[in-house]
Amino acid sequence: MSDLVWLTAAGGARRIAAGSLTSQRWTEALLAHAAALQPRLAAWITLDEAGALDAARGADRATPCGPLHGVPLGLKDCIDTAGLRTTGHSRLHLHRVPVRDALITARLREAGAVIIGKHAMYELSYGGPSFDLPFPPARNPWDPDRIPGGSSSGSAAAVASGQGPIAVGTDAGGSIRQPASYCGVVGLKPTLGLVPREGVLPMTFTMGEAGPMARTAEDAALLLDAIAGTTTAARIAEGVAGARIGVLRNFFDGAEVRAADAVIAAVENGLSLLSSLGARVADAEAPSPRDLDACGRVILLAEAFANHEAQLRSDPSVYGRLARHRFALGAFLSAADLLQAQRRRMALAAQMDALFDGHDLLVCAGEVSGAPRFDEAVSGESFPFVAQLSLRIPFNLTGHPALVLPCGFDEEGMPLALQIVGRRGEEARLLAAAHALEARLGLRDARPPLSLPA
Secondary structure, three states, rough: OOOHHHOOHHHHHHHHHOOOHHHHHHHHHHHHHHHHHHHHHHOOOOOOOOOHHHHHHHHHOOOOOOOOOOEEEEEEEEEOOOOOOOOOOOOOHHOOOOOOOOOHHHHHHHHOOOOEEEOOOOOOOOOOOOOOOOOOOOOOEEOOOOOOOOOOOOHHHHHHHHOOEEEEOOOOOOHHHHHHHHHOOOOEEEEOOOOOOEEEEOOOOOEEEEEEEEEOOOHHHHHHHHHOOOOOOHHHHHHOOOOEEEEEHOOEEEOOOOHHHHHHHHHHHHHHHHHOOOOOEEEOOOHHHHHHHHHHHHHHHHHHHHHHHHHHHHHHOOOOOHHHHHHHHHOOOHHHHHHHHHHHHHHHHHHHHHHOOOOOOOEEEEOOOHHHHHHHHHOOOOOHHHHHOOOHHHHHOOOOOOOEEEEEEOOOOOEEEEEEEOOOOHHHHHHOOOOOOOHHHOOOOOOOOHOOOO
């Protein structure tokens, strides 16, 4: 089984196309692995054994129709699946069974992919790793006493621990990139508007994107192409030779943001490797991360509250404590606050755009540290998430594609990540850079301790 659970999407699809592996056998192995790890990692809300095996057998009977044909994967539980419950990890939607697929889901089925289940998440993409919900929070496979990050928590934990080669998460304020950073996988927030939102439980109106999570950049490219209709995988081998890379040092080693020493060292090593691959690396002066963070949070809070205002006013007790408190923060913002934030957003996005006049890619840290412990992240305090500047919200705000890639480990053995940002619509360049760098970093085969059943 171990050989099958660690197959990449690209590698498994090639074996299916060559006739040396069936989708059913691969799916059976992943379902068994996921069921064995579920008591310790809680990465799933729903494992759809019957539906997955039926889809896998159908894929085996059909002529391969693309690079994800027969590939098993999971979806964050805010993405609709016809006939299979979509709860948002909340009692608000505990018995919600959509009658039609999200457009993302439909595209994956058309590509021949096999959906094996729905992943755990932070409640309604904002609630935090809560213990007062019908389902337990997912845990980090590198250390179950630590959070996997959010809100696409179960997706990252599952991919990192071999419970699926790829997964689709969503990212309104870093919800793909934080868990990918903390769990040691690749996570990509696409350009604003690239991936359709139809059939995805909304958290915001203007900042959220669905995107790929994977153990390799190549697999992330294949998944992005399936859900967005892009052709990034065809360019994965382009590399970074000649690319002009701007270092956003004020995002991880500056006056406003100072990451842990291990993070700084890991990012610097990544930059050195990029230089050795032929990239031209130089510092770039980005807008203030404090301004970007503050502007993004105002919009995020206002839009999240607008989505939930009616329910909050009629019966707030249906939410877990963290979600209830965090959504309610938006009630203290005025229309003028939101208008000013949107005006400031345009100016900050223009400043970020200007950086790409002299640079092809931007690099900073993915997170300021490794994953914190649950007792550090979940306490009596409902709002620790506003106490630290986010390195992710800035690119939700400006709409640029941003990818995180594992780049090392801290002294406690927890994964660290760097972040690569590109021009809008240039996901292929991001993925090619990540593909070249991950080959030099040599971390593709790292396996977390909780990737084997007890």
